[in-house]
Amino acid sequence: MKALVWHGKEDIRYDTVPDPEIEDDRDAIIKVTSCAICGSDLHLFHNFIPAMKPGDIMGHEMMGEVVEVGRGVTKLRKGERVVIPFTINCDECDQCRRGNFSLCERSNRNKALADKVFGHTTAGLFGYTHLTGGYSGGQADYLRVPFADGTHIKVPDSLTDEQALFLGDIFPTGWQAAVQCDIQRSDVVAVWGAGPVGQMAVRSALILGARKVVTIDRLKERLDMAAAAGSETIDFEEESVVERLNELTDGKGPDKCIDAVGLEAHAASHLDSMMDRMKQMTMTANDRAHVLREMIYVCRGGGTLSIPGVYSGLVDKIPFGMAMNKGLTFRMGQTHVRRWTDDLTRRIEEGEIDPSFVITHSETLDQGPGMYRTFRNKQDSCVKVVLKP
Amino acid sequence: MNAATLSGGPADRSMTWSLRAARLMGWASFGLAVAFVAAPGRIARTFGLEGKENLIRSFGAQEAMAGISVLSTEVTPAMWSRAAGDVIHIGTLATGLRTDDSRQHRNVVVGLAALAGFLLVDSLIAAKLGSERTRSRGEARDYSGRSGFPKGRPSAASASAAERQQARQPAMAAG
Structure with missing residues (x-):
């Protein structure tokens, strides 16, 4: 064959x-x-x-x-x-x-x-x-x-x-990502990555009753596809993700965050992303974890991070103290x-x-x-x- | 464990010639790194660079890094970085032109020609890789009609608390 x-x-x-x-x-x-x-x-x-x-x-x-x-x-x-x-x-x-x-x-x-x-x-x-x-x-x-x-x-x-x-x-993966968020009607759900799993997560979050879904990516056609379902969108190459998410949530931050990107984050203009790329270039690290760091920073205190995106190994420079003090819940898995x-x-x-x-x-x-x-x-x-x- | 390949042709491969060429240059970097570290004195004598043995050794480390990065997934910037390394090598080797020894002078000329060739090849590969991996500017199809909801978009009110609960805890019985 x-x-x-x-x-x-x-x-x-x-x-x-x-x-x-x-x-x-x-x-x-x-x-x-x-x-x-x-x-x-x-x-x-x-x-x-x-x-x-x-x-x-x-x-x-x-x-x-x-x-x-x-x-x-x-x-x-x-x-x-x-x-x-x-x-x-x-x-x-x-x-x-x-x-x-x-x-x-x-x-x-x-x-x-x-x-x-x-x-x-x-x-x-x-x-x-x-x-x-x-x-x-x-x-x-x-x-x-x-x-x-x-x-x-x-x-x-x-x-x-x-x-x-x-x-x-990809459909159950996006669905599980949304279910893991335990979505309430008042929730704002932010989804990083408008690839196939992100698209399914956006629609799953809407079906499960999120008040607002915000999708973050850099590719117009993917953001358009997310917007077609009713999502707000953020082009991370055009505007600050943190500032825009805070604007959209009256300064509170999204209640639930979904990482539909995983280990190959593309954000290029952030210092941590550059360091991740350098480490990948020298084969001293596998994972570019910019999305994970950004989610921990911007998520509302007491919020949930749902991670359907794949990570492969030892992930560097995760602000775990920030996550602990904000009382964040991490849910993930295949x-x-x-x-x-x-x-x-x-x-x-x-x-x-x-x-x-x-x-x-x-x-x-x-x-x-x-x-x-x-x-x-x-x-x-x-x-x-x-x-x- | 898995099926052994019976046949397959180069035309059916995901690797482009530019990536294969880059990999070759990456392995060549390791070869150069070994030469620079193992025989800096001999290289210095060949090209009239006596006294610059430590610099030549440092080129060994630089070439090793170039090899590692070219074999990583960040191959395009790595190839441009390799081309930049070629320029530095050309600058260093050009100082050998001041030698009075005609044999060394001839070696430097040959070396410079070879390095110019490497610079050209590295640049061509880097440019080709860049063009292969870049989206056309302004490229974006219109997907604004792809909601995925044949009956219209759901609203927050459409998901009842009971339905959300059912979605979270479906039947677990296997099989």
Whole structure:
């Protein structure tokens, strides 16, 4: 089959690789009909996430049709249409039973390594680092789905691929980011980053009843997209984020702050950003944490910081004393995808939201390597790329 | 662990030739760094730079840093920085032209020509990388119609307290 394969930093290739096979009774194989490039794929593209290996198949946003199931699979049949969540779930461990699906204790086949690095293992993830199992991803013609009974979302016939695809990651990720904010009707929610997850977080915060949502980015088309949903916007290259947020909140600061940027913040004119870039340039740090610092500074006392953005390692110069004295609450984590998807599928079916609004580019899989560049460089007003094998 | 690649062509790669060329220059920097640190005396004698051995050693550190930064994700500024380093090397090597030794004089001329070539190549790569990674000025498609809400925007009043509570605590039962 064909797949997008990681060969090293900034080196993704459209290669021919062996077809996946059933390796365990609980596996299923799906024929991928749609997949997408995620912002966190760019962290792998840039090799900021440790423990990638040449030959790894990329992709953790994918859906398709079941073409083969192992003997132990009871909840899936050939021909069914499914979205595959990026987290692999056994459905039997204590964390899965608690709904903490991204912390599944059994799906990471490199658990011993993860236990050493993280203290305790997290779930196996598709198309990600070997710290999370090194499972082949879905930017491919076919995908092997381990623990298939727990690792799927059935797609209603009424939904197109484009409407359903993002149930596997960015929609529940934006949703969880907003839910973690425990939004009240009086709340002002500020969202840093108007990429795909930020866009979903903006809409989720509005659905959950925020009084006002403010989106911060530097790209006009992305800010326009956020404004289309009803968000106020701040272009951080044109105005001071702190001053503008204080203006919009009568000097109080936003009640809730969402970091939908993560480790590759682009703010260039701040001293801390320059230092972060210098450290990345000399390979002495992985994370550019400007957004995190700015959120801690501007958030209203007693507020909540919700962090769906990915960080990779030791984050430098975090004003934790400021956070402690302001009584801020930090909530974060990889998304417990299936905790949210029944509710979100219903909302899409009922027409409350249509996540396909975020798709700006749809290409065939062979165009994938070039689309990684286009997406990374934010060229052609690219916000979200869908690839069709 | 993962599927081994059976085949793949250069045309199907995300790496552009300019990035591959930059990486090559980055590794070349490490080679130069080793030479500068390991044999400053020999380099000084070759180019009529006797007495400047410590300066040559410091160029070794500079080249090592250049190599590291070119291999990082900040490759465009790193290549411009490498080009700036070429200018400094040219300035230093040019002082060797004052030598009375004809062999050293010839070596300096050859060295200067090589450094000028490096400067040109580094600058071309940096310029190409910059143009590849920059958005066109004023580039922005109109996404102002993409609300994502087929039935219209929600209002704060549309989410009841009960619905918010349900959204926060959906059914946890797995499977």
